[in-house]
Amino acid sequence: MLPRWTVYPAVAILAVTVSPAIPKRLAPVEAPAAAVASAAVAPAAVPAVKAKHPRLVVxxxxxxxxxxxxxxxxxxxxxxxxxxxxxxxxxxxxxxxxxxxxxxxxxxxxxxxxxxxxxxxxYDFIHRDYVTRGALGSTTRPGAGSFFGLIPGSEESNxxxxxxxxxxxxxxxxxxxxxxxxxxxxxxxxxxxxxxxxxPAIDSAYGQATLYTTDPFAASSLDYSKIVDDADFAERGGVIRTFVLGPDADIDGRKAPARAPMKIYVDREAGACAIEIGTQTIVVEPGQWTDFMEVEFTVSDMAPGWLDWLPGVDDPIGGVVRFYLRSMEPEVELYASPVNIDPRNPAMDVSQPSSASADLADAIGTYYTQGMAEDVNALKxxxxxxxxxxxxxxxxxxxxxxxxxxxxxxxxxxxxxxxxxxxxxxxxxxxxxxxxxxxxxxxxxxxxxxxxxxxxxxxxxxxxxxxxxxxxxxxxxxxxxxxxxxxxxxxxxxxxxxxxxxxxAPYTRKFSINTWLLENGYLVPKEPVWAKADEAQLEALQAQGLADDEGYVLGEDGQRVQLTDGRELPKSDPAYSARVITAHVDWSKTRAYGMGFNGLYLNLAGRELDDPHTDEDESGIVTADQRRALLEQIKAELEAIVDPETGERVILHADIAEDAYANSERLAEAPDLLVGFNVGYCNSDPASIGYIPHDILADNLGGTFNGSHLMAPEVxxxxxxxxxxxxxxxxxxxxxxxxxxxxxxxxxxxxxxxxxxxxxxxx
CATH class of the missing domain: 3.40.720.10 (Alkaline Phosphatase, subunit A)
Incomplete structure (x- = not known):
């Protein structure tokens, strides 16, 4: 039988002081098939009487x-x-x-x-802020979160x-x-x-892994923020003194991750590392995963000083983290999972009743509490x-x-x-x-x-x-x-x-809604992207009249040289810089913008609001009388897009929200258009969070989902x-x-x- 998409026509040392009391080395993880047998337990007692309510298992x-x-x-x-x-x-x-x-x-x-x-x-994984047009999580209401804002998210469901x-x-x-x-x-x-x-995890809404390494070039080569490098550990007795990184905290008036002390003892001769957090020590060899280790972050160490008087401010926030030793040669590379909420000591309830998470951990061991436990971001x-x-x-x-x-x-x-x-x-x-x-x-x-x-x-x-x-x-x-x-x-x-x-379904081609809106005049940048002179050549270019006082390259006509019309340059370009709708769009001229994997919004007067923290007026400009006709126009143009590389329609249908939904209590918050992609196509990750990538259409290469379902529902x-x-x-x-x-x-x-x-x- 052929898969459906073939027939749709358009479709993250043992040091010398380490004693023999260190826990034994870890057994390898079982294959899924072997887990079947190990998960099986003795049969439960069969009820002697018929249950009060019929049994339904979903x-x-x-x-x-x-x-x-x-x-x-x-x-x-x-x-x-x-x-x-x-x-x-x-x-x-x-x-x-x-x-x-x-x-x-x-x-x-x-x-x-x-x-x-x-x-x-x-309506999406991602909603938008009416004022900034920035990305918001969809399932909880915007708020300070719990523990004085140190745990991401909010305690109120959306x-x-x-x-x-x-x-x-x-x-x-x-x-x-x-x-x-x-x-x-x-x-x-x-x-x-x-x-x-x-x-959420404790460290962020979706959880961010950390890489500890002795490679000083890792941070630049991977372009990832949570990399802790230490190339000088050998000079300090083979011990890496570092930290487990927790939630962002207000430290001396600046945001920085809360930290809990950790030591990594590296013994290349023994072919193992020992990880020490508090009173816990565990030994791990290359290619092994540890069990979860407990970690604590103290609120008083993270919160602004004016909160010191509050009851409970000295209470610890408990988390759990597990490690994977990727390598010891030529460099040490140690992966640390996102810090999960500790089910035995939860900073926020991860069960009802709240004691059930601890009961479960006592029964099966400490477990992942974060929602997306499979670490897709670490792979990305x-x-x-x-x-x-x-x-x-x-x-x-x-x-x-x-x-x-x-x-x-x-x-x-x-x-x-x-x-x-x-x-x-x-x-x-x-x-x-x-x-x-x-x-x-x-x-x-x-x-x-x-x-x-x-x-x-x-x-x-x-x-x-x-x-x-x-x-x-x-x-x-x-x-x-x-x-x-x-x-x-x-x-x-x-x-x-x-x-x-x-x-x-397959996801082979990336479409960027915001770039399409820019190219078609619906999204208007504040200004184009201008060419900037290389610092080493700036003085010579200025002497020739080929660069201005701000360092921008000038053409023969004395005007700045435009690199793009407001979209990003290709990421391979040395002059690349991010272009995002919250900073680079002229809202006095923009009629539509994209946010979320399938969402397109009009810049609607009375709904999209001015940001009082800026000099510009970002108020929406599309009137209620203009709304329907503009939506019909954008809808028709989107549905007519054909990929020149494949000859396929990119978008099967774009649905106007009030036509698509039977319920209406919260219709005012919906995207104005819901973009239903054909098989093989999705909104690109950058465009989904408000960026304006260089290309409208591009092959879906590394660093993202390569199969997807963020398409038209019928496929x-x-x-x-x-x-x-x-x-x-x-x-x-x-x-x-x-x-x-x-x-x-x-x-x-x-x-x-x-x-x-x-x-x-x-x-």
Missing amino acids: LGIDGMDPDLLAEVIERFPERTKNFQWLVNQADGIHSLGTSLPPQSPVAWSDFITGRDPGGHGI RSGKSFWQVLAEHGVPADVWRMPANFPVEESKGLSFPGMMT EHLLTDAEFLEQCKLVYTERRAMFEHALDRYEDKQDGGLLFFYYSTVDLMSHMLWRHFQADHPNHDAQLAEESTASWSGRPGSLWKDIIYDVYLTMDPVLGRIRERMERSPEPWTLVVMSDHGF VSGILLSNARVAPGDHNLRDLTVEVLGFYGIEPIEGMGGHRVLAGPAN
């Missing part, structure tokens, strides 16, 4: 694509027995309509509330609408909700509730190689398997039944980062690497890098098998639903499987919300749309 597999799942089942029948069982029960793989746009926080908010974005208010588990609780139905995306700050349930994607920034990223994902997967077993044990023991929801992120994030190996014609495909073995990771003999997406899918079959085992030994029926929030549908009969017709995420409530005899609440999905009892 397994959320972020990013699983229906066409790819069918292909995996066809290619690997011996390794997909559990998927085959469920597909037979469901009478096929059903597509599940995703959100508009098909971004994870949007899609999961659709499912959580049964509303579309017009009702729940989450999502409107009641979650389905709150509705269940109001009707007495218990629900355990494990790692639900867009559930931070975490909402209570009648049971346990844990947040998933969009949960070349702090990890693809192979090292695979191993880090293996750690996350193994941890999730242990968490899942714990969740199943608890659920099976519960006498009152109810709902169990559990979320897996592995398919989504690994597909984003590793698709180029899977797609032979991807512009960033490495044909030689594609033929190298990944069997040590997958546990499947003969597996290669070019099979990596297949192997990621195969990791989910044993997960399904563990549910199946519990179901088959239960004296009462369990209804099982397996769903994904969206599918997946990235999710999956729907169940052991109950699926009703005929089209179904979407909001329908599934209605089904969860209806399963317990609860009518949809106000603002929910949709219909029931299941047409009969569990088989």
Whole structure:
């Protein structure tokens, strides 16, 4: 069976003082297949009486694509027995309509509330500030955050609408909700509730890894801010004295990362390093990952001095961090994960009840609490190689398997039944980062690497890098098998639903909305980019009248030489400098701008506001009377764009918000246009956060996602499987919300749309 995108037509020393009491060296991480056996535990006691509420298990597999799942089942029948069982029960793989746009926080908010974005208010990963037009996180409201603003984010959700588990609780139905995306700050349930994607790390909203190295050139070659280099450690007895970097703090009136002391003892003869934080010491060899280590940042060391009188200001903020020793020769390179919230001592709640995170850590060990645990940013920034990223994902997967077993044990023991929801992120994030190996014609495909073995990771003999997406899918079959085992030994029926929030497709060409808007006159720069004279030549050029007093190159006519019309130069150009809409756009002339992966906004009078901190007037200029006609014009022009390199349409449709959404409570906050890209195309990362890259269209090469779903919804549908009969017709995420409530005899609440999905009892 061919994947769908082929048929759509337009589509981060042991020193001498180290004693033998240092912890033993670490065992290697198991392959996903081996983790299946190690995660399995003794069977839980089977309930003696029938549960009070019927049992419904919803397994959320972020990013699983229906066409790819069918292909995996066809290619690997011996390794997909559990998927085959469920597909037979469901009478096929059903597509599940995703959100508009098909971004994870949007899609999961659709499912959580049964509303579309017009009702729940989450339109993208990235929203925009009405005044500066700068990027904002979408799922929490802008605010100081907790612990005097030291932990990123806010404690107030930006999502409107009641979650389905709150509705269940109001009707007495218990629900355990494990790692639900867009559930931070975490909402209570009648049971346990844990947040998933969009949960911050302590150091930043998405988490930033740190690289410790003896290479003095690492920071410049990698162009990454969190690199700690120390080339002189040998002169100090082989000890690197450094710090774990925490959240940004106000230190002496300037922002700088909070720091906790750390020592790295390097013993090249022994071939190992010892890492010391506080009273903890752990030994690690090249190619090994450590367990999590505890770290504390004291608020009084970070907060402005005028806060010293506040109660609790001397309390520590607890975090956890794990390390990977990349190399010892020729240079030491030590990766440190983002500092996660410590589940045993959380600076912000990462469960409800708040004690549940510590209980879970006691049961399975310390675990990643940040929402995107698979460190995609470390791979983007070349702090990890693809192979090292695979191993880090293996750690996350193994941890999730242990968490899942714990969740199943608890659920099976519960006498009152109810709902169990559990979320897996592995398919989504690994597909984003590793698709180029899977797609032979991807512009960033490495044909030689594609033929190298990944069997040590997958546990499947003969597996290669070019099979990596297949192997990621195969990791989910044993997960399904563990549910199946519990179901088959239960004296009462369990209804099982397996769903994904969206599918997946290739991402081969980058489109930059802001650059297109500039070229077409909708976004107007303050001034072009002028050529500046090289400092060594400046005096001579000025003597010849070829440079002015400010150092700009002059042409034969005495005018400054223009390099670009306001967009960035190519990054390879020595004169490159960033161009961003918050600093380089003339808002008195600009009619439209892009922000977010799929969002286009008008510079609307009365909505986009003047920044009182600047001399210019940034107030919006497009009047209400002009709005609709301007949107129709931009929409038509976007939908007509054809990529000259491929002959394909770039944008399948651009939807005007009020036409696209049935809910309207928060429609005023929506992007005016929602750009639905064809398969193979996405808004570039820089354009998504307000930059104006040089090219409108370019090949998607390194440093970003290479598979994606940030496209038109119809080309990235999710999956729907169940052991109950699926009703005929089209179904979407909001329908599934209605089904969860209806399963317990609860009518949809106000603002929910949709219909029931299941047409009969569990088989």
